Amino acid sequence: MKIVVVGGVAGGASTAARARRLDESAEIIVLEKDQYVSYANCGLPYHVGKVIEDRDKLLVQTPERLKQSLNLDVRTGHEVTAIDREQKTVTVRAIATGETYQETYDKLVLSLGANPIRPPLPGIDHPKIHVLRNIPDMDAILATLGQGASRAIVVGGGYIGVEVAENLVHRGLQVDLLEMMGQIMATLDPEMARDLQYHLEDHGVQVHLQTAAQSFEDDGGRIRTQLSNGETITADLVVMAVGVRPNTALATDCGLPVGPRGGLQTDKHMRTIDPDIYAVGDMVETENFVTGDAMLAALAGPANRQGRIAADNIFGHGSQYRDTQGTAIVKIFDMAGGGTGASERSLQRANIPYRKVYLHPSSHASYYPGSSTLHLKVLFSPAEGKLLGAQVVGFDGVDKRIDVFATAMRAGMTVFDLEHLELSYAPPFGSAKDPANMAGFLGANLLRGDVHFWYPDDYPEKTQIGTLLDVRTPREFEEWHIPGAVHLPLNQVRDRYAEIPSHSPIFVYCRSGFRSYLAYRILVQSGFSHVSTLAGGLLTYSCFYQTPYSTGTAHYPAIAHAEDQMAEKVLSQTV
16 A cells, blocks of 8 residues: 655645555655644744743654654655646655656545635735745745844734734834724634634734725835835735635646535545545644534544544554534633534524523632633523634643543533533632533523523613613712623622513613623512513623723632622722
8 A cells, every 4th residue: 555645744744644654555645845844833933922932842753754663755845736636646846956757556545725815906915924834934924024023014803913912012112003803813603702802912913803904015124014004004014814725726627626615625534535535634624513514623632543443444443533613722822712513693694593691700619719700602502502613712721621621512411411510629720610511501591491681782782772771889880880781789689679660671681691680580580570580781782882890800709699799899999
């Protein structure tokens, strides 16, 4: 068996390594256009920022080590320029010498990744306009920084864009981040990305939303950038992070089809329409776990699994790649955010019915140092409560909760199942009722009819037909409240509910949703029939509308049984 793998990094290297473990006698050749066959491309921004100081730590494997440990014939600097499916050969060009040759194969695996998008803007070829996709890209950025750069523009507010922005700030640069959409981190719903934006701004990044770069012009060795809003910014370098496109040209040239998203089409075994050609990684389309639609996922985890599955099938193991949840997380200074499964926006596009809850619990036991408020949004089906997606943002414990939700989703669990999860607990790590349990309690209450929510996007159109009821403390109400709200502290609701108009809807709210839920239960059991409570309270509202709670900083943790006291304590400290 002779296997030729075109491309390394996550997908190709995983395929070759797994193939060797399955067959010691196979001839396995890896052809990589660049000089690096296996490296940590997710770590590139952190070397730019000197968080990872040793460049060699990014090199996961070298050709020499792969030859020694796995007996792989790894040829870097060798570009495959054509595939002959009938003859089962590839044409290879040795970049250093220009020499070309033919290499035969029994099985061919394509792992060509994706190419960074460089939009055809005037001046886009300026030598100080960079992308960050591989080690040579990183080295080019470092060379520009070494020339004394003090200001940078990052175009694109996705994962790479915000990571590059953070790390350029670590290098002492003034950073402007341009994003065409009305939010950063488009994989999250807008309200869940808001605190991440505020946190970027809190660290000095100038975030320009609904703003595009229109043109670039040299200005004495610097770059003058014209923005779509009419402004001009002059900087020492520009990093384009507007996305990637599947690198499918080699595949389509030999007749392999692409799908609706532009990625190469494969079956569940990672096999193309040609039974002897497989494809893995960023260049392929996969099925969305929730919607069933074709999707692109430039993620290392799926690429690694696909490489393993391709090798399995070459040797008859028959394993399958199921689908992609899109589980991901990003670090932005002291904050983290991410999610798994579908966003609300994608569910709406797919016409999939859903319900949702927001909650803002402590990341771990609030009395143990270091706890902070988490922001969670959980989406689930309205019938059986099956989990459809979850997003988490905060300063502590974000990764843990995303992984719990990702695992629960993969297992087909519901919000009712979340209620019964038994998760590790000690004060430094969690709470006796973990945030995942709390999400289950809220979702189950909603589906059982034990609570009715109103949401920030109901304001003001829907809420104006009734009474907005603020049940926080007097000092909290005086500090700030939703315009038009009536104040009635929670500890007075039982004695004074007769003062509340009962002929129209009542929209209750507090800071995080706990006190308003208690008020809700009092009112509905006292004869009020049209009551709802603000999902996640003002902490959710503040992700939709700018309020004093919209800061992107780590505020005091939510302590359900003592929220009044905590709020009063913090107000005393700020007066």
